[in-house]
Amino acid sequence: MTRKLILPRQRVLVALSGGPDSSVLLHLLWRLAREEEWQWELASAHLNHCLRGEEARADEEKARRLAETLAVPFYVERVEVAALARERGISLEAAGRLARYRFFDQLATRLGCDRVALGHHLDDQAETILLHLLQGTGLRGLTGMSWLRENRYVRPLLSTRRQEIEDYLAAWGWEPARDRSNTEVTWLRNRIRQELLPLLEQEYSPAIRVNLVRLAEVAREEDEFLEATARHALTRLEVSCEGRPAPDPGAVSWRLLPFAELPVALQRRVLRQLVRRLLEGRMPRDWGFTTTERWRLALLAPVAGDAVVRDRGDGEDGIAYLRGDLPGGLRWELKGERVRLWRVAREEEGQVGEEALDLPVPGSVSWGVRGETIIRASLEGVEATGSGSGGQTAGLPPRGRWEALLDADLVAGGLRVRSWRPGDRVAPPGMAGHKKLQDLFVDAKIPREWRSNWPVVVDEVGIVWVPGLAVDRRVVAMPGSRRVVRLRWSGPQGDVPTRYLPLREG
Structure with a gap:
């Protein structure tokens, strides 16, 4: 607990799937909570995804028995994740994640929990970074999973190897639930776990997992530095908030020319920070590098040297006028030397560029x-x-x-x-x-x-x-x-x- 992820006497909700990682996490926190130094108040939460029939019900019962054995309050919710995926038009994996975090957020708020503890470990971190590399990522993707997220979610086992967890289970004598879908190689993450990482470990680098995790730590430190630099750069742009008070206004605007003078790396980060201001600190689910880059290039298009020239629209001569939509119900407009970004009311959707x-x-x-x-x-x-x-x-x-x-x-x-x-x-x-x-x-x-x-x-x-x-x-x-x-x-x-x-x- 050297990172002080959980402070003494805090209330902690443990995400308990019933599998090896979450079972060991709950048992460890239960042991530490009894010590005078920590005195945590624990609760556990299990989400049944309703995807594997009797196996899912057996996992739920395994998680319940563990919580009852340790006298830890147990809460369960059942969600038809397949139906949620169809309704939202997303993958089963994304729907499961959405359902879990929605359940954890609501329950933690209702119980007054300070932290939600997750069972991700070092091998999960290595798999995540390698997955991001294969799918294409920037510096942020290389940071992997964080120890502390949103000042609520913590991952105390992130420096623990999977084998150490198995050794702990053997010494404890507890047989956890085993999700057979974790071994199916139809999923990319499972293929990375079962095939790619072992191959890299055996044929190229025995320390590949540790090296990937070290890369994540370095990337996180540098990413935090660049984010702080971008926040400082915002002060040069004369950012103005409209509607609700900062940091979550209804609209923001800023000067174009100081933005154009920033290094490209800071331009991208500044744009993402401005989006997060409007969306309570979050980025839209379908936002990617291409979104940021196309928006950035569109904003810079009218800039010729130190002058802003007219593109087209209803502005005065020599004044730029551009407009476009972004994911997450956002719309932007460049008029003159200022850019404005705001949330689109539902009745406005589809009306971008309505000037014929x-x-x-x-x-x-x-x-x-x-x-x-x-x-x-x-x-x-x-x-x-x-x-x-x-x-x-x-x-x-x-x-x-x-x-x-x-x-x-x-x-x-x-x-x-x-x-x-x-x-x-x-x-x-x-x-x-x-x-x-x-x-x-x-x-x-x-x-x-x-x-x-x-x-x-x-x-x-x-x-x-x-x-x-x-x-x-x-x-x-x-x-x-x-x-x-x-x-x-x-x-x-x-x-x-x-x-x-x-x-x-x-």
Whole structure:
């Protein structure tokens, strides 16, 4: 207890799966709690994931018997984790973690516990770091699991080897529950445990586990230094909080130019710290390196030397105006020399970039966070014969999904380009009635983070074309159309436009 993770006379909730690690943890804390120096008040918590039928119930009973043997209060909750995973659209592993920590948080608060003790050990730490390396990570991922998290969760066994835990069990004489799924190599973490780490240990480095854990300690110390440096850098940006008082305001804004002068490593950390200010210290679940990097580059795009230049929008001459969505229900806006970040109200979702841009015919307009893609319009005279449907006119069919042909005489007024909005509907040829754009996005498996940047072409009546998805039958060019507007959405080199949309986060 040299790290003083648990202070004398604190209340401690022990996460008790019934397996080797948590059983040894509870027994050790129970022994120490009886000493005059510590005098902890212990309780135990078990979450039944309802995934393994009788085995799961047997694990629950094993955990209950241990708690009763030690006269430690025992609390249990049963959660259909498979149903939770389907409901949230996440993996079983992620759903199980969500259910466990939600249960532990709520129970610890109800019981007034100062700490929640987890049974992770040194081998778990080595596996975690190696897993992060294989999946791709930055410095933060190399820190692995922390000894103390959120001033509540502690991992007292993090320097203890798995074999030491087994030796303790043998000396104690207790047979814990054994989860057979921990040996199934269908899971990546299990393959790392069962195959990769033993191979590295035997063939390359006998001390690989200790070396990985030492790497985590060094990475954590350097990460903490960089985080402190980034917090200090925030003072140069003239950060202003709006709405609720800091540190959890409803919106924050800051100056762009001092931000642009920071080293790249600090720029990324500053952006993440500003996000955490709005989300009570947490990052969105689907936030990744790509999210931070694309946002950072978008913010820096208007900066030329020491000047901020206009990109497009409703700002004054020489003033930049950019806007975009981020995971976690966040939206950002660059106007002039200040960046603003705020939480999006539910009714605002999907309305980013709602300022429509005029699309001249013939002509073109740049589209995207930084104008990365182009929508072109041309007017063509057609002697159409034969039959066609779905936007195809005989003799001049669209060249793929990124083109559409409209009957110029049916287009009401001028054309404009905007982002999609809640309630938007289109009437595709050959389909009765209308269809919501939201449903089109889902059917076409368009990633959620792409949708706010997806263009919608409208006239004075309504939607005429959703590139790649549908053209409205009200204006689609048909046999007999005398004048045709050809629309095309492409990248700057005439390539596929979706290459320039935000990448899907893992």
